[in-house]
Amino acid sequence: MNVNxxxxxxxxxxxHAHPEISRQEVETAKHMRGFLTEHxxxxxxxxxxxxxxxAIYNGNPPGKTVLLRCELDALPIHEINTDLPHLSLTDGVGHKCGHDGHMTILAGVAQALKQRPDQGRVVLLFQPDEETGTGARNCVAHENFKQITPDYAFALHNLPGFPAGAIICKHDxxxxxxxxxxxxxxxxxAHSAQPETGASPSFAMAELTLKAREIQAIYDRxxxxxxxxxxxxxxxVQASGICPARGxxxxxxRSPHADIVIKMWDELFQFxxxxxxxxxxxxxxxxxxxxxATVNHPDGFDMIRQAAASTNNALHTIDQPFRWGEDFGEITSRYKGAMFGLGAGENRPDLHNPDYDFPDEILTNGIEMMVALIKLSLKGSAA
Incomplete structure (x- = not known):
């Protein structure tokens, strides 16, 4: 694998030193375009x-298309690990989800593709706005996405709490x-001395907050x-004489099932x-x-399993889905594919913690996995 x-x-x-939050990733995208163009x-x-x-890499002969996705955005979290030589230069913003590592992995895949795939087409998607849940949805809805239309799509996410370099995946x-x-x-x-002359939301808000526990108890199993x-x-407002009007x-x-989330929200609003x-x-x-919800297609899961075996990365299958959301679900709901986790180390700070830093030592694991998935996806794809 030819990477620098x-x-x-x-x-x-x-x-990492130049993070940008969702919908503001202009310089990040510009830097990534420049890196790809040069290297x-x-x-x-x-x-x-x-x-x-x-970024498109065409093989010869043409054939199937595989899409690999990474995210451009950082988080509005102030970095506290001040010993880092690559400390965030933007106060209150940091790459505390490891998207800097995900972008770098796809840059490594691009280096490995300098001689182009043997056949088919590889699409490296540098996607904005993952943290808001809108990025993937808006990208696939964009007019230009008609030029892509992948046969397979894959993404990874680094996961502290698992052995460094391990591959974490799940059916469904x-x-x-x-x-x-x-x-x-x-x-x-109203005047707080005469609250009965107004209509305050205070007790409604309190009762609604408590109702959340009851609704959760109905559906949690x-x-x-x-x-x-x-x-x-x-x-x-902070004034002793005013009984508020708005709240x-x-x-x-959260749930593995979309219908449960919808039901819970409907019951909350009905109350x-x-x-x-x-x-x-x-x-x-x-x-x-x-x-x-990011739902792994059976073929996508099987390719991840095969890729882990061919790259000698340990595969950990999990029984329950992760509780966090990932907008890659907008892509897996439309195209065959799957998402997997890349272990970031068992003793590393958790994602979204102010002292998190993506470990450089797992970059090669991620690149190897993505390159293996490209080969599996495009195998026998020649027209």
Whole structure:
């Protein structure tokens, strides 16, 4: 496998030091395009939604198309591991999900493709906005995605808590369905000495927050978990004489099954509507983010299993899907494919922790896996 590891590590460190949050990844995308153009020139670059783009590597003869995806965005988390030589230069923003490592892995795949695949076509998707759940959805809906239409699609995510370089995968649902939504109440302000002359959302918000536990208990079970988690609330102003008129509660709902998430949200809002009648309020709802469950196709899972065996990476199969959401589900719901985890080390800080840093030592494991998946996907694909 012909890759320049020193070059890739330097790239990863630059990306880590220059993080950009979702919908703002302009410089990140520009840097990645420049790296590819200089070190592994693609046959074409197709612009997609936002800062997103796809780098195309054509084989000869033509045939099937395999898509590999990485993410451009970082998180609004302040980095605290100040001993890093590649410390984030942007206050309050850090690559605390390891997307800098994912981009670098695809850059390594691009280096390995300098001589082009034996047949078929490889598409490297550098996708924006994963952390908001909108990036994959908007990229596949983009007019230019019609030029791609993959036969297979794969993605990875680094996973602390597993042995470094291990491959983690699962049949069927790999990452959960997630909905993040807001329920808002609107009433009438009053003097806090005479609250009965107004309509405050305070008790409705409290009762709705407690109702979340009851709804979760109905659907949560050992073989398929369910979560309804209040994550934010806001009401009133800091003034002793004002009884508030407006309030908002935000919830995150999670389950392996989309229908369960929808049912839980509907029951939550129905109860909010009942409370609004009781307390003389208006009520509204807004879905802020939605992550489609990432469901692994049987063929995709089997290819990951074969790739792990051919690269001598230990394969760990899990029984339950991960509770976090991943917008790669927007792609696996449309095309054959699968997602797998890449172990980042058992004693490493968890994802989204302020001291997390993607381990450079697993870059080669990720590159080897992706290259193996390309070969499996395009095998026998000649037209």
């Amino acid at each position: 590891l020193d070059q890739l590590i330097s790239l990863r460190h630059w990306l 592994a020139t693609p046959d074409d670059i197709i612009p997609l939604d936002g800062a997103g783009f796809a 649902t790999f990452a959960s369905q997630v909905r993040y939504g807001a329920i808002r109440f609107n009433g009438k302000e 050992p073989d398929a978990y369910a979560l309804v988690v209040p994550v934010y609330n806001q009401m009133g 908002e509660v935000q919830f995150t709902l 909010a509507d009942t409370l609004a009648d009781r307390y003389n309020l208006e009520v509204s709802q807004e879905i802020l983010e939605e992550f489609t």
